[in-house]
Amino acid sequence: xxxxxxxxxxxxxxxxxxxxxxxxxxxxxxxxxxxxxxxxxxxxxxxxxxxxxxxxxxxxxxxxxxxxxxxxxxxxxxxxxxxxxxxxxxxxxxxxxxxxxxxxxxxxxxxxxxxxxxxxxxxxxxxxxxxxxxxxxxxxxxxxxxxxxxxxxxxxxxxxxxxxxxxxxxxxxxxxxxxxxx
Amino acid sequence: xxxxxxxxxxxxxxxxxxxxxxxxxxxxxxxxxxxxxxxxxxxxxxxxxxxxxxxxxxxxxxxxxxxxxxxxxxxxxxxxxxxxxxxxxxxxxxxxxxxxxxxxxxxxxxxxxxxxxxxxxxxxxxxxxxxxxxxxxxxxxxxxxxxxxxxxxxxxxxxxxxxxxxxxxxxxxxxxxxxxxx
Numbered sequence: 001x002x003x004x005x006x007x008x009x010x011x012x013x014x015x016x017x018x019x020x021x022x023x024x025x026x027x028x029x030x031x032x033x034x035x036x037x038x039x040x041x042x043x044x045x046x047x048x049x050x051x052x053x054x055x056x057x058x059x060x061x062x063x064x065x066x067x068x069x070x071x072x073x074x075x076x077x078x079x080x081x082x083x084x085x086x087x088x089x090x091x092x093x094x095x096x097x098x099x100x101x102x103x104x105x106x107x108x109x110x111x112x113x114x115x116x117x118x119x120x121x122x123x124x125x126x127x128x129x130x131x132x133x134x135x136x137x138x139x140x141x142x143x144x145x146x147x148x149x150x151x152x153x154x155x156x157x158x159x160x161x162x163x164x165x166x167x168x169x170x171x172x173x174x175x176x177x178x179x180x181x182x
Numbered sequence: 183x184x185x186x187x188x189x190x191x192x193x194x195x196x197x198x199x200x201x202x203x204x205x206x207x208x209x210x211x212x213x214x215x216x217x218x219x220x221x222x223x224x225x226x227x228x229x230x231x232x233x234x235x236x237x238x239x240x241x242x243x244x245x246x247x248x249x250x251x252x253x254x255x256x257x258x259x260x261x262x263x264x265x266x267x268x269x270x271x272x273x274x275x276x277x278x279x280x281x282x283x284x285x286x287x288x289x290x291x292x293x294x295x296x297x298x299x300x301x302x303x304x305x306x307x308x309x310x311x312x313x314x315x316x317x318x319x320x321x322x323x324x325x326x327x328x329x330x331x332x333x334x335x336x337x338x339x340x341x342x343x344x345x346x347x348x349x350x351x352x353x354x355x356x357x358x359x360x361x362x363x364x
Contacts (some may be wrong), residue, residue, distance in 0.1 A: 069280075070279075070284065086276060087272060101252050101254065103225075
């Protein structure tokens with residue numbers, strides 16, 4: 001799958017949430033996410049290849065989910081659009097041990113509170129990222145090979161509707177934390 | 183976890199099943215297993231390192247389970263004892279795609295019918311392996327660092343009780359198929 005995605009730094013969510021209500025976006029969930037990023041510099045240094053390998057531990061209303069995610073390098077110069085592959089897993093420790101035995105070591109953690117809204121076929125996330133700040137992410141999943149230019153145009157139109165016209169950020173939370181790309 | 187394991191080639195299961203009943207082993211399940219082994223020779227050639235990385239797709243009474251497994255190199259000269267780490271996963275295709283994007287490509291498949299018996303804290307598997315033959319595996323999970331010599335002695339005693347005194351095989355099914363170690 002291709003994740004067409006843009007992220008913008010904001011000072012507060014207050015105005016954004018008002019606008020989300022105005023345009024009819026629907027709050028779908030609120031979750032705590034703890035992401036552990038893995039890297040294997042001696043084999044393939046994800047900081048250089050712009051890939052990412054992560055285990056996400058999410059908790060939504062007491063329910064826990066674990067997801068292993070691979071992200072490919074970014075595919076354009078304006079967005080964070082990239083290949084994304086996800087699989088639900090049952091055990092954090094065991095998955096982590098398998099990755100470590102294959103040479104992929106935990107490199108950094110990112111922790112955030114995410115409030116997710118649905119609008120048309122887009123997901124709008126309000127991310128409060130520990131040690132980094134507040135961000136609004138808008139994304140849409142597309143099939144590989146599909147043209148994602150129209151989706152990107154629409155994403156920027158949604159940002160406009162939300163009153164966000166600057167603060168766009170292509171750097172990952174890991175980069176913003178000064179850790180590594182991710 | 184350490185999987186203390188010995189495998190023996192047999193001509194038929196008939197006599198073994200009689201003896202299993204005699205000693206009071208309990209048939210626990212019958213399943214179809216399709217294993218896909220992955221390898222990444224340009225990074226770490228599992229044929230040389232004696233490790234294995236596998237997705238197992240099992241079906242037991244119509245119920246499907248998917249397991250990602252890493253196995254370390256064999257730890258002695260007489261058994262197949264090795265480190266084993268397993269995690270249940272939800273989707274074969276997605277897991278396979280993640281591994282492939284990390285450079286681990288499907289190298290070979292092993293397909294078998296397994297009938298599993300429980301006896302004390304051992305698992306006894308009667309494996310009918312496509313293109314390879316019939317095998318009786320006896321195994322026990324132990325913690326890393328624990329001495330597994332006694333467990334091995336007991337495994338060989340169980341083989342004796344089952345009337346199996348030769349045919350012991352340290353080669354993996356992949357090796358026996360002439361594909362690669364695994």
